[in-house]
Amino acid sequence: MEIHGLDRLICEHAFFAGMSQDYCELIGGCARNVRFDKGEYLFREGEQADEFFLIRHGRVALEIMAPGRGALRFLTLDPGDIAGVSWLVPPYRWLYDAQALELTRAVLIDGGCLRQKAEANHDFGYEMMKRFMTMLVQRLHAAQLQILDVYGTHG
Amino acid sequence: MAEAASVPIVCRVIARRRETRDTWTLSIDAGEFAFEPGQFNMLYAFGIGEIPVSLSGNPGAPGPLLHTVRAVGSASQAIAALKPGDPIGLRGPFGTAWPTSESAGSDVLVVAGGLGLAPLRPAIYRLFAKREQYGQIAVLYGTRHPADILFRREIQRWRRRLDATIEVTVDHADATWHGHVGVVTKLIERAAFDPGHTAAFVCGPEIMMRFAANALEAAGIAAERIHLSLERNMKCAIGQCGHCQFGPTLICRDGAVMAYDRVRPLLTVREL
Numbered sequence: 001m002e003i004h005g006l007d008r009l010i011c012e013h014a015f016f017a018g019m020s021q022d023y024c025e026l027i028g029g030c031a032r033n034v035r036f037d038k039g040e041y042l043f044r045e046g047e048q049a050d051e052f053f054l055i056r057h058g059r060v061a062l063e064i065m066a067p068g069r070g071a072l073r074f075l076t077l078d079p080g081d082i083a084g085v086s087w088l089v090p091p092y093r094w095l096y097d098a099q100a101l102e103l104t105r106a107v108l109i110d111g112g113c114l115r116q117k118a119e120a121n122h123d124f125g126y127e128m129m130k131r132f133m134t135m136l137v138q139r140l141h142a143a144q145l146q147i148l149d150v151y152g153t154h155g
Numbered sequence: 156m157a158e159a160a161s162v163p164i165v166c167r168v169i170a171r172r173r174e175t176r177d178t179w180t181l182s183i184d185a186g187e188f189a190f191e192p193g194q195f196n197m198l199y200a201f202g203i204g205e206i207p208v209s210l211s212g213n214p215g216a217p218g219p220l221l222h223t224v225r226a227v228g229s230a231s232q233a234i235a236a237l238k239p240g241d242p243i244g245l246r247g248p249f250g251t252a253w254p255t256s257e258s259a260g261s262d263v264l265v266v267a268g269g270l271g272l273a274p275l276r277p278a279i280y281r282l283f284a285k286r287e288q289y290g291q292i293a294v295l296y297g298t299r300h301p302a303d304i305l306f307r308r309e310i311q312r313w314r315r316r317l318d319a320t321i322e323v324t325v326d327h328a329d330a331t332w333h334g335h336v337g338v339v340t341k342l343i344e345r346a347a348f349d350p351g352h353t354a355a356f357v358c359g360p361e362i363m364m365r366f367a368a369n370a371l372e373a374a375g376i377a378a379e380r381i382h383l384s385l386e387r388n389m390k391c392a393i394g395q396c397g398h399c400q401f402g403p404t405l406i407c408r409d410g411a412v413m414a415y416d417r418v419r420p421l422l423t424v425r426e427l
Binding site for chain 1: 177268297338341345360
């Protein structure tokens with residue numbers, strides 16, 4: 001069966017590689033296309049985390065504001081990456097800012113909508129959780145390497 | 156044992172260039188001097204100490220030897236502080252080379268971390284000099300902060316090439332940096348290469364090299380085609396003193412460049 005529109009974008013995104021078309025359609029029912037100009041924020045610390053973003057084009061910086069130091073960047077995201085994981089767990093609130101460093105196109109997925117579908121279909125929910133868990137473990141390992149400061153003079 | 160290998164020759168520093176806050180590149184007049192990418196010399200600050208320092212210049216270009224030194228200990232601080240005209244003791248070259256010739260016909264990934272770009276720069280020169288012999292070439296460089304980027308102007312020149320991918324990432328940045336932020340292994344996921352026909356050259360802090368080698372292997376590159384440049388406490392550099400023993404190998408004699416399949420079992424042995 002040929003697939004169209006958002007379902008196709010979702011299935012083609014690296015994060016959902018190999019996902020069944022049925023599941024892509026389920027996700028597509030919670031999705032819409034969005035774009036952010038350079039300097040625009042996808043989300044900001046403290047706001048309600050009701051969605052996540054499949055980045056299709058552009059670059060997004062994750063950063064935390066520090067008094068007197070400005071924005072501290074700790075990760076940049078490129079096409080194929082996911083922006084936003086706080087929608088997964090209560091209290092569903094962003095803990096950092098996400099700023100588009102250039103024109104960025106993404107698919108926004110409504111987190112509440114997706115959580116409902118995952119509750120109703122645990123096979124789907126498990127598939128989603130496996131993908132997010134893989135990404136989270138990769139980011140955890142990367143964060144560990146970053147905080148080790150291996151390039152310091154002791155490194 | 157050849158005297159040249161165990162007794163330093165006296166050379167002159169002819170230029171000194173600041174690369175970052177604590178890292179300097181010295182140009183040293185050593186006369187006719189051939190070396191292979193990945194090799195190192197023992198540099199001697201008279202009366203203070205001798206340390207191994209990789210050659211960081213172009214092996215295909217005549218002229219002074221380049222050594223890039225981070226000033227962290229007494230000997231490296233003394234060497235980094237040398238000025239044009241100052242004498243310096245030099246023994247070498249020592250050690251194994253990056254397998255640039257053996258990698259002809261393959262894609263090549265160069266993965267550098269921090270000061271590890273310096274020992275890899277001669278290999279990059281060699282790859283670019285014989286560009287037609289290779290498939291994809293990607294240089295993936297990770298460092299701590301934008302201010303710590305080595306050879307910044309040269310990287311900018313390399314990035315203008317249309318026949319190679321040059322990516323830089325930093326662990327930490329402020330809002331003035333618009334490049335990648337994150338660990339260098341993330342760049343491996345994005346690089347274009349055919350894993351069955353790729354050689355990887357990796358140099359940086361050992362933890363970074365372990366993470367990078369894991370990521371390269373996970374991407375499908377065979378362990379015997381992943382090459383690391385190891386560092387241990389080298390003293391004699393000629394396989395006599397045993398200070399740089401690493402399991403059954405001596406880094407000065409059998410390395411510093413070694414294949415991952417050979418050293419992997421040793422990398423997780425504590426106190427080795």
